[in-house]
Amino acid sequence: MPIDAAKALAAEPRTGEITWDRRDVQLYHLGIGAGVPATDPDELRYTLESRLHVLPSFATVAGSGSPGVISGLSMPGVEVDLARVLHGGQRLEIHRPIPVTGRATAIGRIAAVYDKGKAAVLVMRTEVADADGPLWTNDAQIFVRGEGGWGGDRGPSARLEPPSGEPDKVVERTVREDQALLYRLSGDYNPLHADPEFAKLAGFDRPILHGLCTYGITLKAVVDTLLDGDVGRVRGYATRFAGVVFPGETLRICMWRGEDAVRVAVSAVQRDDAPVLADTLVEHS
DSSP, X not given: XXXXXXXXXXXXXXXXXXXXXXXXXXXXXXXXXXXXXTTOHHHHHHHOGGGOOOOGGGGGTGGGGTTOHHHHTTSTTBOOOGGGEEEEEEEEEESSOOOSSEEEEEEEEEEEEEEOSSEEEEEEEEEEEETTEEEXXXXXXXXXXXXXXXXXXXXXXXXXXXOOSSOSEEEEEEOOTTHHHHHGGGSOOOGGGTOHHHHHHTTOSSOOOOHHHHHHHHHHHHHHHHSTTOGGGEEEEEEEEOSOOOTTOEEEEEEEEXXXXXXXXXXXXXXXXXXXXXXXXXXXX
């Protein structure tokens, strides 16, 4: 069996030093669609170095995501075909605001392995801290198709009760044709997002957008729309990737405001509102 759950869970964590600077932050923000309109004061907070703040989802690419999801797939006990891999979900906990420039230690390990029958799910956890203490914790849920069925723990359900009533806010965001090509410069070079031939091997008729790009686009929409543009209010952000996005499509982002959290659902407008992000929650102060 390509995945040895016991061996993967017992493997020594991988530790690496990561660094980032304002250019990395600006490139990430551009990769998730910031800067439109280019001279809008609200957008300049994402693009102009003298006003720069850091959207918390930058944590998923800081230091090129090191130790990273791709490197996690080469951990002891894990040997899988990249064409069978899908990013199933993401959970981010922010311990304090991310600085514009930083140097930190990232510790990555496989925190759980679940047997979903037709697929295995790996939970890859990355904990990041700098000299002043913890910064963030990232959990990536990775589906490996065709690798389940060994009788292991199915794991918890990530499904939430659907939000009730009409959304408090609905916005639309257009994904550029070259969005995936721009976003991948922040460190995720999986050919699924750029190479048409590889995309066909994975079962898609053309390259798809990174799930974490949609993740960033969505968080920015919530911060800008319901959190007064204050990135420091975000405490946690979790989602389940329910469907793919193709570059050039339009995202419909529906938001339901709660006392200390925003529920979100994202769909692809051109495909009859096909679900893209589900069970999405932005926790905030």
